[in-house]
Amino acid sequence: MNKGIFSFLLFTFSVFSAQQKPIQIAFLSDVHFQDLYGSFSDNDFKGTINPKTGKPTILRTMDAQLHSTRIFNENYFAFLKALDDIAEKGIKIVAMPGDFSDDGQAYNIRGLHKILDQYHKKYGINFYITTGNHDPVGPFRQDAGKDDFLGQDGNALGIYSKENIGKVKNNIITKDIAESGYLEILDELKDFGFYPKKEDLFWSTPFDSDSFTNYSYEKALQKADYSKRMYEVAKGFSVPDLSYVVEPVKGVWMIAIDGNTYIPKNLNENPNNPSNYKGASIGYNNVLMNKKHLINWVKKITQEAKANGKTVIAFTHYPMIDFNDGATNEIKNLLGEKKWQLERVPDEEVAKAFAEAGLQIHFAGHMHINDTGIRKFGDKMLVNVQVPSLAAYLPAYKILTIKSPEKMEVQTEVLNDVPNFDELFPLYEKEYEALKKDNGKILWNKDILQTKTYHDFMLFHLKELVRLRMIPDDWDKDFIEKAKALNGQDLLLLILNKDQLKEKEITPEAFQIWNFEDLLLDLYKFQSADELAKKDVPKEKLQQYYILEKLLQENQSQDPFIVKLKSIFKILSLLSSGDPSNHFEIDLKKQEIKRL
Numbered sequence: 001m002n003k004g005i006f007s008f009l010l011f012t013f014s015v016f017s018a019q020q021k022p023i024q025i026a027f028l029s030d031v032h033f034q035d036l037y038g039s040f041s042d043n044d045f046k047g048t049i050n051p052k053t054g055k056p057t058i059l060r061t062m063d064a065q066l067h068s069t070r071i072f073n074e075n076y077f078a079f080l081k082a083l084d085d086i087a088e089k090g091i092k093i094v095a096m097p098g099d100f101s102d103d104g105q106a107y108n109i110r111g112l113h114k115i116l117d118q119y120h121k122k123y124g125i126n127f128y129i130t131t132g133n134h135d136p137v138g139p140f141r142q143d144a145g146k147d148d149f150l151g152q153d154g155n156a157l158g159i160y161s162k163e164n165i166g167k168v169k170n171n172i173i174t175k176d177i178a179e180s181g182y183l184e185i186l187d188e189l190k191d192f193g194f195y196p197k198k199e200d201l202f203w204s205t206p207f208d209s210d211s212f213t214n215y216s217y218e219k220a221l222q223k224a225d226y227s228k229r230m231y232e233v234a235k236g237f238s239v240p241d242l243s244y245v246v247e248p249v250k251g252v253w254m255i256a257i258d259g260n261t262y263i264p265k266n267l268n269e270n271p272n273n274p275s276n277y278k279g280a281s282i283g284y285n286n287v288l289m290n291k292k293h294l295i296n297w298v299k300k301i302t303q304e305a306k307a308n309g310k311t312v313i314a315f316t317h318y319p320m321i322d323f324n325d326g327a328t329n330e331i332k333n334l335l336g337e338k339k340w341q342l343e344r345v346p347d348e349e350v351a352k353a354f355a356e357a358g359l360q361i362h363f364a365g366h367m368h369i370n371d372t373g374i375r376k377f378g379d380k381m382l383v384n385v386q387v388p389s390l391a392a393y394l395p396a397y398k399i400l401t402i403k404s405p406e407k408m409e410v411q412t413e414v415l416n417d418v419p420n421f422d423e424l425f426p427l428y429e430k431e432y433e434a435l436k437k438d439n440g441k442i443l444w445n446k447d448i449l450q451t452k453t454y455h456d457f458m459l460f461h462l463k464e465l466v467r468l469r470m471i472p473d474d475w476d477k478d479f480i481e482k483a484k485a486l487n488g489q490d491l492l493l494l495i496l497n498k499d500q501l502k503e504k505e506i507t508p509e510a511f512q513i514w515n516f517e518d519l520l521l522d523l524y525k526f527q528s529a530d531e532l533a534k535k536d537v538p539k540e541k542l543q544q545y546y547i548l549e550k551l552l553q554e555n556q557s558q559d560p561f562i563v564k565l566k567s568i569f570k571i572l573s574l575l576s577s578g579d580p581s582n583h584f585e586i587d588l589k590k591q592e593i594k595r596l
Helices: 003-020 062-066 075-088 106-123 182-194 217-223 284-290 293-307 328-335 348-356 425-436 446-450 454-474 477-483 488-495 498-503 508-513 516-536 539-554 560-575
Strands: 023-027 093-097 126-130 145-150 156-160 171-173 202-204 230-234 237-240 244-249 252-257 311-316 361-364 371-377 380-386 396-402 407-414 583-587 592-595
Touching (some): 062 454, 126 182, 126 244, 126 252, 293 311, 293 348, 328 560, 348 371, 361 396, 539 560
Parallel strands (some): 311 361
Antiparallel strands (some): 145 156, 371 380, 583 592
């Protein structure tokens, strides 16, 4: 072969290979970082001494954790484990779609900064974060505190930013427990996406009219200033928006959308009053009404990306697509419109607006669930990937591998084993002993302190959460009282008699292995973990659930109890058989998702 032609072919192959090298981004959402080993700038309190380690620890009570949809303490160790995993895999880009802190308190934000900085310096990982409804809780700094830190005697300890705002007399006062506003968060975390870095190839905000072709780091730095990132949410009420787009590696634009919409409660009130704003937890339904500039900005970015050959990946705290696998209406009919966080389900108009703006791939958090949602509008397709929380069942993060502009792979990395997750157990022992002295208190199950893995700990957390909060809050008391005495065989015999079951070759005795409370727990497992819950639900039991669902759908009874059972099994069936959410490939050209 001609030497010149061979050299040309070799060069072409090298360029093609370089272009085809996959780019990986890890997504860590809802970390809810609380600095167990942090300190306060204006108070000498270092925490409660752990008898196991001798270390002072600033932690919340187990009782508080088991009544919350997230844990507050052990996720500290899970966060470090996830970052170690990411470093070991050689991934250099980490996106964090909000709720990176407990509630935006100064000591937690400082602690987070320290850890992110360590992993950046040691492993070269670049972090790009966006805000959630816990960071900040409101647009401006406000006094706050918690009643449920754990004191040295095992009782609750209050930590507040000023006197007379909490319920607990045994307390610590520090300004570092106040809920930071946007300004404080921007100042502390500007190095992690909120400001441009010299090595970024492009960085811009919704308030920057310059195009990609005119980009300069110096101009971007000026546009990053807090004062230049405000919009009017209502007449006379200006609040910040920390959205940005960044090109961390050649060819990939990451859009970090600040989906927080802080709407004033009273238009006659002072715009600077931090308590005069509603929370942002509703998500994109409020964006459509009160933050329309974001949709126009996304459209501008996707068009510019297309013109310049860039692949766009977006991430926000809030989902853009219904995350209940088609079960939302069934849940609404069964439990009511305000249960199961249904107010957080985005309207179909949200997906339509962003799909028509050119968005195709979006990663979200907020719900602490594993899920994939797909919507098609004509020739447009939007895929919404729900990133689980490290602080809830099932603790996991996502890895996106961009193989080409049309083909991408998503892998879910579950955290089963986490070093030191049980480090705080001796402190909870003290708490339990103190709680036993309070006769009016419903005790948490101490067996959680016998768990051997982080996975089992988080599964136990879900079990206790369902018992202590979900069942009392979500479900009709009379229905639960009647249902909880039944096992699988009892449920079968409500539908068909033994002769009818024999005709269908169904052995009712085999259904005795589970009871109604097991069924409800499994329902919540699928709500949280989607198809990954199948690892925690025996195959035989799942098959029995499907048999019951089929029999109930065929049943014509109008008995209210049977109607509710029918609904429960239908919801479980839908939640356990949605789109691929563990390991899958997205083909944007064919507009399809394939399970891997």
